Amino acid sequence: MFELKDLPSRETLARFGKLYDNPDVEGLYTWLVWASGTDEMLSAFNTNLAREGLAQTPFFVLLLLKRNPDGLTIGALADGVAVASQTMTRAVKQMEASGLCTKHPDPHDGRHWIVRLTPEGDSTLSRVLPKHYAWVAKFMSHFSEDERDALVKLMLKVAPALHRIRLEGELG
Incomplete structure (x- = not known):
């Protein structure tokens, strides 16, 4: 913030x-x-x-689970949302309690859990995504195609620039 x-x-x-x-x-x-x-x-x-009763982490978890119907491990979800595994474990627990996802033992590795989207989670996405897309479209309508292209080009430079600065020891 x-x-x-x-x-x-x-x-x-x-x-x-x-x-x-x-x-x-x-x-x-x-x-x-x-x-x-x-x-x-x-x-x-x-x-x-x-x-819509959501925060960023559960919203992005729902999207990741929708994209991966066979489910994802908590570690993969944490990486995909850029949060710590402990944070993801808490988020999944809350989402499970709300009926948005289920957690099952990983058949290939008993130390891990596979998280899958439930029909209620899918329904939540069906309710939330059209509103989100409409908001993004309204917001982005204020920018021309050239401005959008310029924004994308500039934003794609952010992470590599910060990474280089970190490597140089100039930033935490």
Whole structure:
């Protein structure tokens, strides 16, 4: 969550840049606008899911299970949603209690569980996905095809750039 709503002006950033040795004031301004916009988008996404009684993790678990009808292990779900295994174990337990999925021993490895979508989980997706798709379409209608292409190209550079910085030891 990006918590700063009162973004500083370029003038303030320039002043602080001189005071605190910022080598890229425009880069900072771009990052602030980007982070703020991303937070607004994700906040709206979370609000829409909450209206349907879901949070991101169960929503994405339902999607992964729909894409994998034979089921997935808790570890594969955790990797697919980018959460810790313990977090996924709790999420699956809650989803099981809600009837959205079932958990079965893995026949190939008794140490693992296979999680599968239930008819109720499938029904939940059938109810939620059309609303989600409509919201995304409405949001994305504000961007031209060229703007969408530019966004995709830029966003595909984010993870590799952060990975390189981490390797260089400049970021946690």
